[in-house]
Every structure is written in C-alpha cells, then in structure tokens.
Amino acid sequence: MMPHRRKREGRTDYRARLKLLKSRLPRLVVRRSIRNITCQVVRYEEKGDKVMVAAESRELSNFGWNFHGANLPAAYLTGLLCAERAKQHKIKEAVLDIGLYQTTPGNRLFSALKGAVDGGLAIPHSEDIFPEPGRLSGKHIAEYAEKLKAENPAKYKKIFSGYLKEKAEPKDMPVTFEETKKKIIERKGEKAKHAKHEEHHETPAHHHAAGHPAQHKEHAEHHASHAAHAKHEHHEKKD
Numbered sequence: 001m002m003p004h005r006r007k008r009e010g011r012t013d014y015r016a017r018l019k020l021l022k023s024r025l026p027r028l029v030v031r032r033s034i035r036n037i038t039c040q041v042v043r044y045e046e047k048g049d050k051v052m053v054a055a056e057s058r059e060l061s062n063f064g065w066n067f068h069g070a071n072l073p074a075a076y077l078t079g080l081l082c083a084e085r086a087k088q089h090k091i092k093e094a095v096l097d098i099g100l101y102q103t104t105p106g107n108r109l110f111s112a113l114k115g116a117v118d119g120g121l122a123i124p125h126s127e128d129i130f131p132e133p134g135r136l137s138g139k140h141i142a143e144y145a146e147k148l149k150a151e152n153p154a155k156y157k158k159i160f161s162g163y164l165k166e167k168a169e170p171k172d173m174p175v176t177f178e179e180t181k182k183k184i185i186e187r188k189g190e191k192a193k194h195a196k197h198e199e200h201h202e203t204p205a206h207h208h209a210a211g212h213p214a215q216h217k218e219h220a221e222h223h224a225s226h227a228a229h230a231k232h233e234h235h236e237k238k239d
Helices: 014-022 057-063 072-088 108-118 139-151 153-159 161-165 170-186 188-201 205-209 213-230
Strands: 027-032 037-043 049-056 095-097
Touching: 027 072, 027 108, 037 072, 037 108, 049 057, 049 072, 057 072, 057 170, 057 188, 072 108, 072 170, 139 153, 139 170, 153 161, 170 188
Parallel strands: 027 095
Antiparallel strands: 027 037, 037 049
16 A cells, blocks of 8 residues: 555654644644744644644744744744743643654754743643753854854854844844743734734725725725734644
C-alpha cells in the first residue's frame, strides 16, 4: 500500500500525530519560516482540523515590536499572544505539535511554547527545553550588537541594517521585549488594532442611502470579510 502523500513528501509524521490525537486535547501547532512564527490552537474534527485561535509574529508590530519576526524573542511573544487569545475562548490546555522539526532544546519552537505556557496554557513539557531567560528577551542579541558596534562598525551596520533602517536599535531589544510583553498581556495592541480597523472601515450613512445596488453588495461583502477576520473565525486546516 502506498503511504499518504504528506508522509511521502516528509511533511507529516503520522505516528506522532496519532499520539497527539489520542490525548483528546487541542494541539498547539507551532511553525516557523525565515521571517515569521505561527502559533495555532487546533482541534481535530472528522472533516478536518479546525483552527480555534491563532497568532503570527507579523502581528507583533501592533504591540510595539519593531524587530525581526522570527527570532527567539518574537517566537516567545507570538506564543504568549496565542495563549492570551486562547483565554478568550476558554481554552485552558493543549499538547505541543511541532511537526517534523528537530527537537533541539532552546530553539524558536520551544521559545514559542514558553510564551504559551507563561500565557496560561497548560501544556506538558520539560523545563530544560526552554531557552535561557536572557535569550528569550533578546539580551544576547543586544550584547552582541554592542560588542560588534565597538569592534567593527561597518560590519555592525551591515548585519543590523534592517533594524537600523526601521530606527530600531538592537541594544533596545530587551526593553522593547518587556514593553511588548506587557501590552500583549494587557491586550493594548488588540484594542488599538480593532479601533484602527473600525475607523478605517467606517462608512457614512448617507453613502449607503445612495449609490448603485452593485456597490451595496460590494460593500457588504467587504465588511463581512473583514468582520470574519477580526473575529478570528475558524478555518479548516487540511492534513
């Protein structure tokens, strides 16, 4: 018998997946790319996995994070944001799902797990897999940047050009981390995001009173689409 396509392509470990499903708990699915970290709390359903809540590191700018979206601090903050959103849906526990990634202690995936655990999600884990506190906050990056700046300014400007372009000083990363963390916990970024969204899409009543019927349909579809996104409605995730 030919194995499942995802198994042939090396995208799914079905033995590991079966163990996760047997727990009957939602899964905290953590994935990474070059520029982004994604955390999703996923529930198994017969018709396909359903995403209950999700967070991505690209959203962290709403909370004041202006550094790279795929480093250790960003991973932690994304896990924290996902856990805070899980609270709103009364989700209290989950099991970790890191797919086929290597389980190297202290990596970005476990940094995201640490953020989720600190955010209140009860997830089975071992403390020795988490990064050191200084690495979670980006202290190691800030120290390296300052040392490089003193020893080799040209190399410093080259390596951290992306940060400097955005007027983000690497030495400020630990402070920004703590400020972003506080805003996530207080949900300040969520409130600002929704306020900005409502202001941007507010349409005067007289605009709807006149106009072509086709325009009314277009506006209705437009607002329905954004409302669905704002409420983080469930999206099916195919195996």
